[in-house]
Every structure is written in C-alpha cells, then in structure tokens.
Amino acid sequence: MSTTGIDARLERIGTDGRFVIVPMDHGITLGPVTGLKDIESTIDAVTRGGADAVLTQKGIAPRVHENKNGRGYIVHLNASTSIGPDSNDKRLTGTVEEAIRAGADAVSFHINVGSNHEPDQITQLAEVTAEANRFGMPVLAMAYARGPDVDPEDPEALGHAVRLAEELGADVVKTGYSGDAESFEHVCESTRLPVVIAGGSRGTDRETIQMVRGAMDAGGAGVSMGRSIFQHEDPEAIATAVAGVVHDDLTADEALRAAGLALEA
Secondary structure: OOOHHHHHHHHHHOEOOEEEEEEOOHHHHOOOOOOOOOHHHHHHHHHHHOOOEEEEOHHHHHHHHHHOOOOEEEEEOEEOOOOOOOOOOOEEOOOHHHHHHOOOOEEEEEEEEOOOOHHHHHHHHHHHHHHHHHHOOOEEEEEEEOOOOOOOOOHHHHHHHHHHHHHOOOOEEEEOOOOOHHHHHHHHHOOOOOEEEEOOOOOOHHHHHHHHHHHHHOOOOEEEOOHHHHOOOOHHHHHHHHHHHHHHOOOHHHHHHHOOOOOOO
C-alpha cells in the first residue's frame, strides 16, 4: 500500500518512475569478484554514470554513502552462496529496521518462484513487505522464475513471478528477461508494478544495451543490473549507456555512442 514515505523514497531510487539500479551484493554470493574488491571506486563510477541507486548487503553500508554521489541506496535482505549446497535457498540476512539504521532508501528481497524454497520465501517476503509498510519503506522484490521444472525465460512463468510480487505487497519488481520485447510485454502486463530486468551474466555491450532497449519497448521501467555493469572495464560508461536508454529513450546505437563505447557487431 502506497504511503507518502514510500512514494518519497521511490523518488530517491529512481527518476520519474524509471530505475537504473546497480546491485552489488554479489560479494556474499560469489565472493570478492572483479569490481567488488574496491567497491568504493565502482560505486563512485556507476553513480557518476547515471545509476539512480546502488544495492548491497547491510554490512557494506559504511563503504557506500561517501561514494554514491547523492544517489539512492537499497539494502538487500536475503542471500545464499554459489559454493553452498543450494544457491536457490536464500536465507534472511537483515531486517527493514536494520536497513533504516544503515541509511537505506529501500529494501530488496529475492524469491525463486518454482523452486523448492518458494513456500518459505513467500512467507518471508510477505513479512518483509508488512514490516516495510510500517516504516514507509519501498520493497524491491527480485522475483525470478527458477526451479527444477521452470524455464527462467518463459514469459508465462515470469508473468507469474511478477504478479506474485504485487500480490505480496512489493513496490517494484525485478525479474529475468524473456529474450525479446514481444514476449516481455506479457510480463509487464501481468502486474501494475514497475518491472525492471536483471542483467544476468555479462554479454557484449551491444547485447546488454539491446536487451535494455527491448525491455523498455515492452513496457518495462528500467533495470536492476549488476555484473554487466560493475564488472565492465568502464563501469561509468556502461552505466551511462544504460541510463541513456532508460531515462532518455535512446536507441541502442545512440546510447553506446553517447557513452563512448564501440558499436561492435
């Protein structure tokens, strides 16, 4: 349920209802990979490039604030590791109140719809949205279609995932991209929430920007894109290109050119 506080804080993590969010919580998932050892420099670069907000786990908050150039900050509330027994088994890592004390403008929570852990994650997301609403904090639900019998790019499954996020009280929903604008329209039409896409494993610059363009053409509201941005050789430039599509409605070529990135095939 929208409140004045939620609306005000949504403006801190987006621009006119569109979002360029760079999650950098991968240190708990993957370890201190490229782009995250010196996370201060990466945060400075992506926010200078046009990211509306960055996202980390609560323990990284002291490394965020002095480097985010006045942009928004989101604290993620669950996690797993890539070396653990089941990476889909995300466990709680914080509370809304802890995120507020860490200076967050919003919180996020990951749910794998279709996984064996879906029931527990449904319960936990419902609890997070209830707590967040009491504090006037927006919730970004990372609702993925993931499980033993689920195609993570199936638009029907993705549509179900984003609708689940709305049903449980989230304010913005992140999900995977279905592969093309036509099929992703169904995903965006499945909810009234702003839908932002994940980046996944890093592709070429053109592949990344064309994916963002396709999502926007389908009615998407932006991106929540991690590795494709923070592991780039020039995080500021790729953030500039992504923001050019999301906020300035540039074509892929226009966005790459404006960011000074090569127009590779």
